[in-house]
Amino acid sequence: MYKTNDLNHRFVDMDASTTRTRILHVAERHYADRGFDGMSMRALTSEAGVNLAAVNYHFGSKKELLYSIFRERIVPMNAERLELLRKAAANSDGKPLALEVIFDAFLIPMARRATGSEGPDIHFLRMVGRSLAEEPDFWQRLYAEEFKGTVETFRQAIHRTMPELSEEELAVRFHFSIGAMLGLLVKHQQFLKEMEGRPGNRDIAALFQNLRDFLCAGFRAGLTNSGD
Amino acid sequence: MYKTNDLNHRFVDMDASTTRTRILHVAERHYADRGFDGMSMRALTSEAGVNLAAVNYHFGSKKELLYSIFRERIVPMNAERLELLRKAAANSDGKPLALEVIFDAFLIPMARRATGSEGPDIHFLRMVGRSLAEEPDFWQRLYAEEFKGTVETFRQAIHRTMPELSEEELAVRFHFSIGAMLGLLVKHQQFLKEMEGRPGNRDIAALFQNLRDFLCAGFRAGLTNSGD
DNA sequence: GTCTATAGTCCGATAGAC
DNA sequence: GTCTATCGGACTATAGAC
Numbered sequence: 001m002y003k004t005n006d007l008n009h010r011f012v013d014m015d016a017s018t019t020r021t022r023i024l025h026v027a028e029r030h031y032a033d034r035g036f037d038g039m040s041m042r043a044l045t046s047e048a049g050v051n052l053a054a055v056n057y058h059f060g061s062k063k064e065l066l067y068s069i070f071r072e073r074i075v076p077m078n079a080e081r082l083e084l085l086r087k088a089a090a091n092s093d094g095k096p097l098a099l100e101v102i103f104d105a106f107l108i109p110m111a112r113r114a115t116g117s118e119g120p121d122i123h124f125l126r127m128v129g130r131s132l133a134e135e136p137d138f139w140q141r142l143y144a145e146e147f148k149g150t151v152e153t154f155r156q157a158i159h160r161t162m163p164e165l166s167e168e169e170l171a172v173r174f175h176f177s178i179g180a181m182l183g184l185l186v187k188h189q190q191f192l193k194e195m196e197g198r199p200g201n202r203d204i205a206a207l208f209q210n211l212r213d214f215l216c217a218g219f220r221a222g223l224t225n226s227g228d
Numbered sequence: 229m230y231k232t233n234d235l236n237h238r239f240v241d242m243d244a245s246t247t248r249t250r251i252l253h254v255a256e257r258h259y260a261d262r263g264f265d266g267m268s269m270r271a272l273t274s275e276a277g278v279n280l281a282a283v284n285y286h287f288g289s290k291k292e293l294l295y296s297i298f299r300e301r302i303v304p305m306n307a308e309r310l311e312l313l314r315k316a317a318a319n320s321d322g323k324p325l326a327l328e329v330i331f332d333a334f335l336i337p338m339a340r341r342a343t344g345s346e347g348p349d350i351h352f353l354r355m356v357g358r359s360l361a362e363e364p365d366f367w368q369r370l371y372a373e374e375f376k377g378t379v380e381t382f383r384q385a386i387h388r389t390m391p392e393l394s395e396e397e398l399a400v401r402f403h404f405s406i407g408a409m410l411g412l413l414v415k416h417q418q419f420l421k422e423m424e425g426r427p428g429n430r431d432i433a434a435l436f437q438n439l440r441d442f443l444c445a446g447f448r449a450g451l452t453n454s455g456d
Numbered sequence: 457g458t459c460t461a462t463a464g465t466c467c468g469a470t471a472g473a474c
Numbered sequence: 475g476t477c478t479a480t481c482g483g484a485c486t487a488t489a490g491a492c
Contacts, residue, residue, distance in 0.1 A: 179415075180411070186360065217450075
């Protein structure tokens with residue numbers, strides 16, 4: 001068994017002391033800081049305190065290492081999103097959900113992962129943000145595998161809430177929303193630092209609430225008496 | 229005279245046949261496609277039909293080449309933005325500008341550069357989008373040099389239009405807007421291709437108008453009777 | 457100002473001992 | 475499963491002829 005990045009290995013060795021997990025955690029930060037071409041397996045393994053050859057032993061290649069990181073982070077986050085949406089729908093008596101509730105279901109699992117300055121999740125959001133600017137081939141395989149279903153479910157939920165919004169308008173506005181989210185993902189640490197100590201200072205949870213309100217208003221642009 | 233990337237060389241040799249300009253134009257696309265670490269001076273010079281050593285002769289280094297590209301594109305774009313804002317203010321009898329007018333002044337110079345599938349500007353927008361995810365050191369020097377004044381002028385214009393929005397709220401919403409813009413910058417070609425031939429198909433100018441309306445609505449979130 | 461040739465460094469991947 | 479040692483190739487940058 002040479003390559004071990006198969007499905008059976010998801011979440012089976014999250015003990016932070018294993019070689020495999022040490023690599024995953026350091027790689028996350030290195031990718032967020034430098035991107036795929038900018039990160040070096042030598043620097044990574046050196047900092048993680050593991051041997052250079054361990055990456056190829058455990059993951060097969062640099063690229064497969066990155067795929068593994070994304071899968072192991074994205075799958076539970078999207079599961080959480082769908083579960084929040086499902087619960088909200090279960091409590092709505094079959095009525096369309098308020099736009100705010102839909103966006104909260106999408107944003108809260110993301111915000112939760114950006115809260116607190118410790119923990120391995122802290123670099124994941126910058127990673128996702130960075131990945132959208134990288135080589136389309138690299139990202140699009142991951143997108144097709146892990147994101148498409150979730151995005152489509154949310155798209156349908158919004159459509160039920162705002163049926164007067166054409167399919168194309170909805171797609172465009174969803175696109176803008178993704179951009180605004182990613183801007184926050186990539187820059188949230190830097191942004192919070194800039195606001196630190198200033199009178200209107202706010203934490204990451206407040207920022208995500210601001211984002212939710214901003215996006216909901218954007219979705220309702222040009223429409224009257226709609227969206228709740 | 230070894231390094232030639234000084235101010236005197238801005239816009240003096242835009243003749244597409246010179247070695248210096250051929251390098252600039254190809255580098256733009258390569259950076260947009262692969263990022264700083266992913267692009268190679270060998271591949272670039274080979275495709276541009278110039279010698280490998282020409283990059284260091286004309287620009288000094290790979291990094292200085294990138295700085296030159298940004299400066300030579302960003303400076304006229306931001307000048308155009310400020311000019312549009314200035315003209316609008318001159319026609320407003322001293323009254324605050326409508327939010328839509330302010331955003332148009334910011335977005336139209338960008339949209340104009342994304343219109344048409346030919347021309348050297350076509351890759352610039354993807355470049356700007358990509359740069360925000362790159363090494364902060366690299367980007368922040370450029371941001372401080374070339375963007376800060378423009379952003380501050382627009383921030384003040386928005387403040388005059390929406391004085392009830394706190395400084396911090398304005399900063400946060402401006403931040404979200406930048407993210408949404410960049411999302412469109414990075415993905416606009418791919419996005420237009422996806423919508424091609426579908427009933428609600430639209431061109432890049434329409435997309436930027438959609439973006440303007442989306443952002444204006446987002447800025448007005450939670451406020452009543454405001455923003456014009 | 458353009459070229460060839462190459463210095464010097466770093467890279468991802470792997471063979472093979474243990 | 476972890477290690478050393480190294481292969482083969484890519485990179486940026488530059489020296490020096492023309």
